[in-house]
Amino acid sequence: MRCAFLTLCLAVGVVFGLSPKAADKPESLAFDAISKEFTASKGETNALFSFGVTNVSAAPVMINWVRTSCGCTVAKLPSTPWNLEPGTNGSFSVVVDLRGKYGTFSKFITLDTSEGQKILNVKLNIPGGPPPVANASMIDSRTRNVQMALKDRQSVFKGDCAKCHVEPAVGRHGEALYEAACAICHDSPHRASMVPDLKALKITPTPEYWLAMISHGKTNSLMPAFLQSEGGPLTEEQVKSLADYLTHYYPPRASISAPSPYHDD
Numbered sequence: 380m381r382c383a384f385l386t387l388c389l390a391v392g393v394v395f396g397l398s399p400k401a402a403d404k405p406e407s408l409a410f411d412a413i414s415k416e417f418t419a420s421k422g423e424t425n426a427l428f429s430f431g432v433t434n435v436s437a438a439p440v441m442i443n444w445v446r447t448s449c450g451c452t453v454a455k456l457p458s459t460p461w462n463l464e465p466g467t468n469g470s471f472s473v474v475v476d477l478r479g480k481y482g483t484f485s486k487f488i489t490l491d492t493s494e495g496q497k498i499l500n501v502k503l504n505i506p507g508g509p510p511p512v513a514n515a516s517m518i519d520s521r522t523r524n525v526q527m528a529l530k531d532r533q534s535v536f537k538g539d540c541a542k543c544h545v546e547p548a549v550g551r552h553g554e555a556l557y558e559a560a561c562a563i564c565h566d567s568p569h570r571a572s573m574v575p576d577l578k579a580l581k582i583t584p585t586p587e588y589w590l591a592m593i594s595h596g597k598t599n600s601l602m603p604a605f606l607q608s609e610g611g612p613l614t615e616e617q618v619k620s621l622a623d624y625l626t627h628y629y630p631p632r633a634s635i636s637a638p639s640p641y642h643d644d
């Protein structure tokens with residue numbers, strides 16, 4: 380469960396760049412279930428789920444991609460993008476690696492479609508682990524990993540968490556790098572409360588702000604330093620491409636000066 384928090388995907392957030400749906404617009408995609416549950420037997424190492432979906436609208440719907448809330452959860456579409464013509468249906472799989480986990484927890488699956496976002500979830504019940512403490516609830520993995528990250532924000536790049544925060548970033552630049560290394564936290568549908576919404580920052584970001592924040596992170600926060608010389612996984616070229624991409628989507632206003640992002644203000 381080490382990487383459950385460090386993927387930072389368990390508090391409500393907004394997915395970057397998705398097309399919002401009008402509140403009164405009927406759903407175009409009908410799922411066999413929005414939430415599914417699995418109770419593991421002793422020794423089971425994987426939980427397998429299948430979600431069925433039908434296009435109930437009069438127009439084609441495109442499912443562009445699928446993202447999960449943690450590297451231990453893998454969702455696979457029949458194709459990417461996946462086009463569903465009116466009246467057609469299909470299914471896709473979700474597999475959760477149960478090794479090293481216990482207790483009850485949820486994982487989230489975000490579908491980016493031509494009609495907006497759709498969030499599904501799977502609930503896991505895994506027996507085992509330490510005995511419960513009398514008159515106290517067991518500390519959950521998310522809280523445990525928050526504490527770990529507050530002690531060492533670079534821990535997101537170590538151990539099992541590297542599968543989510545290091546490996547996907549290798550060789551990527553710009554938008555592709557953002558999707559691989561940043562969106563998993565900042566654009567999660569269940570973003571941790573300590574992770575800021577990049578669309579609602581208290582300051583107006585400048586190119587220098589993004590470059591400093593990505594390179595050095597921010598002290599006394601969960602934001603790690605991504606630059607290799609600071610203990611992160613990204614080269615200077617990758618950091619610059621990421622800063623350029625963010626500047627394009629969050630253009631600065633010249634009248635507002637952004638404070639240093641990696642020191643306390």
